[in-house]
Amino acid sequence: AQSVTQPDIHITVSEGASLELRCNYSYGATPYLFWYVQSPGQGLQLLLKYFSGDTLVQGIKGFEAEFKRSQSSFNLRKPSVHWSDAAEYFCAVRSRGNTPLVFGKGTRLSVIA
Amino acid sequence: KAGVTQTPRYLIKTRGQQVTLSCSPISGHRSVSWYQQTPGQGLQFLFEYFSETQRNKGNFPGRFSGRQFSNSRSEMNVSTLELGDSALYLCASSPRQGENSPLHFGNGTRLTVT
Numbered sequence: 001a002q003s004v005t006q007p008d009i010h011i012t013v014s015e016g017a018s019l020e021l022r023c024n025y026s027y028g029a030t031p032y033l034f035w036y037v038q039s040p041g042q043g044l045q046l047l048l049k050y051f052s053g054d055t056l057v058q059g060i061k062g063f064e065a066e067f068k069r070s071q072s073s074f075n076l077r078k079p080s081v082h083w084s085d086a087a088e089y090f091c092a093v094r095s096r097g098n099t100p101l102v103f104g105k106g107t108r109l110s111v112i113a
Numbered sequence: 114k115a116g117v118t119q120t121p122r123y124l125i126k127t128r129g130q131q132v133t134l135s136c137s138p139i140s141g142h143r144s145v146s147w148y149q150q151t152p153g154q155g156l157q158f159l160f161e162y163f164s165e166t167q168r169n170k171g172n173f174p175g176r177f178s179g180r181q182f183s184n185s186r187s188e189m190n191v192s193t194l195e196l197g198d199s200a201l202y203l204c205a206s207s208p209r210q211g212e213n214s215p216l217h218f219g220n221g222t223r224l225t226v227t
Contacts, residue, residue, distance in 0.1 A: 041220070
């Protein structure tokens with residue numbers, strides 16, 4: 001069955017430290033890949049997406065993600081975290097064809113001073 | 114350009130009642146999707162509509178239904194509410210149907226069933 005796994009439920013990082021959030025998917029072919037962020041009481045905001053081409057994609061707010069086909073992964077990174085980055089982050093995958101967007105369970109990011 | 118608007122923001126209902134949630138997509142967007150978000154199950158897909166036709170449906174009971182109007186606005190209805198229906202219901206729109214069309218989300222309707 002198709003699935004999206006975010007292994008880390010909760011991550012705490014210090015402000016200014018680097019960040020990597022993991023995402024693995026299980027699909028037959030390379031799907032379309034997305035990262036979304038959700039602040040408390042808000043909807044989801046698209047950070048970045050990967051469809052094809054360069055495997056390192058840049059997004060908003062200084063985030064980037066790297067697609068690794070061999071590992072079926074699409075990890076999100078940021079070189080220096082700001083306190084305002086504290087939120088929940090969702091990896092999402094959509095396979096080619098008329099299928100809905102499937103989300104991982106999310107990773108909650110806490111940022112400490 | 115205004116974002117996706119969901120009304121109401123909060124709802125409190127009693128078991129057995131029914132509820133209707135509304136979603137106005139971004140102007141020009143013709144595809145609308147609905148998701149249910151709960152702490153235990155995360156984000157689960159409910160429906161997707163495009164040009165007033167349901168294109169995809171998630172694994173939810175028939176108590177959950179939806180529709181899309183000619184102006185792309187969408188409603189979802191939940192009948193015979195159960196306690197487990199308490200959740201944040203998120204609507205998302207995109208310019209067109211298709212796997213490479215990113216979804217733009219509203220802030221959701223928080224439904225509490227007592």
